[in-house]
Amino acid sequence: MVKIKIDGIEYEVDENKNLIDAVKDVGVDIPYFCYHPALKVVGMCRMCLIEIENVPRLQAACNTSVKEGLSIITKSDRVKEGREGTMEFLLANHPLDCPVCDKAGECQLQDNAFGSGKGNSRFEFTKRNIPQEEIGTNLIINHNRCIVCYRCVRFEEEKVGESNLGLFERGYHSIIGLAKDEPINHNYQGALADICPVGALLNKENLFKSRVWWYKNYESVCHGCSTGCNVNANVRDNKMYRYMVREVPENNMYFICDKGRFDLDWMNENRLLSYYKNGSPAKSMEVFPEVAELWKASSSIAVIGGAHETNENLRSINMALDTLSTIDGNKSVLWESRATPPQYKETEQVDFLLTKDWHPNTAGALGLNLTTKQELKGIVGDFNQGKIDLLFVIKEEIPSDINPDRLDRVIVLETNHNESVTKSGYSLPIRIFAEEGGSFTNKNGLKQDFPQSMKPIQGLLSSAGVFHRLLEEIKNPKKQEALVGNN
Numbered sequence: 483m484v485k486i487k488i489d490g491i492e493y494e495v496d497e498n499k500n501l502i503d504a505v506k507d508v509g510v511d512i513p514y515f516c517y518h519p520a521l522k523v524v525g526m527c528r529m530c531l532i533e534i535e536n537v538p539r540l541q542a543a544c545n546t547s548v549k550e551g552l553s554i555i556t557k558s559d560r561v562k563e564g565r566e567g568t569m570e571f572l573l574a575n576h577p578l579d580c581p582v583c584d585k586a587g588e589c590q591l592q593d594n595a596f597g598s599g600k601g602n603s604r605f606e607f608t609k610r611n612i613p614q615e616e617i618g619t620n621l622i623i624n625h626n627r628c629i630v631c632y633r634c635v636r637f638e639e640e641k642v643g644e645s646n647l648g649l650f651e652r653g654y655h656s657i658i659g660l661a662k663d664e665p666i667n668h669n670y671q672g673a674l675a676d677i678c679p680v681g682a683l684l685n686k687e688n689l690f691k692s693r694v695w696w697y698k699n700y701e702s703v704c705h706g707c708s709t710g711c712n713v714n715a716n717v718r719d720n721k722m723y724r725y726m727v728r729e730v731p732e733n734n735m736y737f738i739c740d741k742g743r744f745d746l747d748w749m750n751e752n753r754l755l756s757y758y759k760n761g762s763p764a765k766s767m768e769v770f771p772e773v774a775e776l777w778k779a780s781s782s783i784a785v786i787g788g789a790h791e792t793n794e795n796l797r798s799i800n801m802a803l804d805t806l807s808t809i810d811g812n813k814s815v816l817w818e819s820r821a822t823p824p825q826y827k828e829t830e831q832v833d834f835l836l837t838k839d840w841h842p843n844t845a846g847a848l849g850l851n852l853t854t855k856q857e858l859k860g861i862v863g864d865f866n867q868g869k870i871d872l873l874f875v876i877k878e879e880i881p882s883d884i885n886p887d888r889l890d891r892v893i894v895l896e897t898n899h900n901e902s903v904t905k906s907g908y909s910l911p912i913r914i915f916a917e918e919g920g921s922f923t924n925k926n927g928l929k930q931d932f933p934q935s936m937k938p939i940q941g942l943l944s945s946a947g948v949f950h951r952l953l954e955e956i957k958n959p960k961k962q963e964a965l966v967g968n969n
Contacts, residue, residue: 487535487553497548502530503731504548505556512556513565513594515572515679516631517544519729520736521640527572527631529594531564532556540564562598569599575609575654576680577626585681587694591629612657617647618666620686620740621674625657628682634658634674641737641834642670658682669833672743676727687744688724692716700935701728703922705790705915706742708829708839710924711735713742715916715935722749722916722936733928739836749914752898755939758909760890769908773893774955778810780871784861785817787878788852789825789841791945792920793929796843796850798946799876802953809956816870818854818861819847821878826857829925837925842915846923876945877912880905895945912945913938 484497488510495504502512503519515527523544530543535553540560546552555561573595580586612625635647635658646668648661660666666674675683697716704711704725712728712735725743729736757769777783785803788796800817807815820826824838831837847853854861858881864870866885873884876895880902884892890907903909915922919934943951 484548484550484552486548486551489555489557495548497550499548501543501546501548501554505543505554510556512543513598514544515590515594515629516633518633518637518677518736519731521633521636524632524636527629528568529565529598531561531568533558533561565594565598566600569595570603570605572629573599573603574605575626576629577609579627583627583681584684584689585627585678589681590679610654615659616665616686617660618671618674620744621666621671622684622686622689623658624682624684625659627680628658629680630656630658631679632658633677633679634683637670637674637677641673642668643834644668669739669741669836670737672740673727673737676737692718692723697723698935700933702916702932702935703842703930704738704742705842705922706739706745706840707835707837708841708844708925709835709837710842710922710928710930711738711742711835712930713738717935720937722746737835739833741836741840748898749916749936753939754896754899754903754909754911755942756911758903758906760907761904769910770951770955771959773908773910774952774959776872776891776893777806777952778956780813782814782864782870783807783816783872783874784865784870785815785874785876786819786858786861786881787821787876788817788819788945789821789844789847790877790915791843792915792918793843793846793850793923794920795918795944795946796847796852799949800850800852802946802949806949806953806956809953816854816856816861817852818856818858819844819852821858821881839925842924843922845925845927846921846929849923849927875902875906878902895948910948911942912948913942917942918944 483494485492485494488505493508495508502514502517505512512530514530516524525542525545531540532543533555534541614622614624617623638644638647646660646662646666647658650657650659672685675685697718700715702713702715704713712730713725714728716724727738756763757766758764759769803815807813824830825844829837862881862883865873873892877897880892889905892906894902894906894909895912896903896909897912897914916936917938919932921929921931923929
């Protein structure tokens with residue numbers, strides 16, 4: 483930590499941070515466009531102008547080193563005039579199409595124009611008008627809105643490791659465009675739209691779906707893989723509309739990939755909301771007693787899956803299984819949370835964020851020792867041979883090598899309609915993680931809490947609730963029948 487002066491007041495700040503971030507920690511905001519804490523500094527936009535004591539000219543804050551004794555001024559008339567000039571140049575050609583722009587409401591240009599602009603422009607000529615282009619499989623560029631901050635080009639080169647975009651022409655004619663003949667097709671087109679400080683880059687997937695001020699925002703965790711990226715979950719009318727990156731510098735989290743960002747439709751559509759028996763809809767008052775009878779008639783039971791569930795659900799299920807294993811004589815209960823090959827290996831990266839393990843809580847399940855010596859292959863083999871009498875599958879596909887003659891002894895807990903629901907003997911609907919809240923543990927062992935962001939359908943149980951309901955059914959079958967009624 484070092485001591486610096488900001489507008490005549492001495493503060494202690496972190497010398498390892500960029501000046502923009504260091505002063506923000508003590509409550510002083512410096513406006514900017516091109517700077518990004520996870521990208522190299524280029525100082526292109528000239529929005530972050532400040533005065534430095536004993537330096538005659540205005541300087542870019544992003545390029546200024548934090549060191550002992552530094553004295554800066556962020557609110558003088560010279561600084562204000564410099565920033566106003568920068569904003570006037572940026573707005574000279576920028577179209578006034580905020581009413582139809584999807585960036586409206588979360589646009590840095592709007593914020594900085596309001597906070598540091600003049601409120602009027604001396605530009606009286608016709609603004610330039612370049613047709614927008616589709617430059618990616620899910621990416622549109624509106625050249626008229628682009629302020630040439632170069633963030634998108636730098637992100638691709640520094641993080642993605644590709645050079646699809648470049649800066650072409652000069653001065654008034656400068657545009658960001660494709661440097662290749664092929665459209666962008668990587669896993670970070672959403673991130674390109676995110677880091678664009680204006681509405682120049684937009685994703686077709688989210689275009690014109692909703693205004694940002696209509697969303698309820700929840701600080702959540704991405705479910706797409708074991709990295710556990712931090713996201714803002716945007717919910718409207720109890721539907722998950724989009725994920726936006728939530729920057730958490732202390733966890734080195736600044737971006738999210740398209741795999742997690744756009745994997746949202748299953749939360750809103752094709753939900754499993756009915757109980758199923760042998761592939762046909764059934765009532766819970768019929769299903770639970772029959773599953774309870776199967777449990778009581780079994781001496782060996784196995785559970786596979788669970789790495790899509792929260793730590794809290796896993797612990798609660800484990801408690802229910804411990805009680806169930808002893809309540810009707812000692813039963814053997816195995817739980818193998820690893821249902822896919824990547825879960826058995828050290829973390830393998832697909833790219834700088836996405837891993838091959840598409841489960842958000844494998845580390846949490848392993849931390850609770852929800853594994854077996856037999857592993858998945860051994861459990862399937864024992865089930866096929868009749869050594870395991872009953873098999874529960876928690877939000878996973880039924881293994882392809884399961885003996886089809888024994889599918890009637892497979893109980894699936896699922897959130898959505900799929901082939902496993904129709905193949906299994908019994909299928910029980912459960913809540914999704916967003917309807918619960920809780921925590922996931924990522925590949926690095928970082929446990930991250932998130933709140934409930936969607937309300938579940940009334941009567942819909944969590945995965946843990948299913949096992950506790952089963953426990954109550956075995957302990958008090960008549961009481962449960964009276965409580966359930968005609969559900």
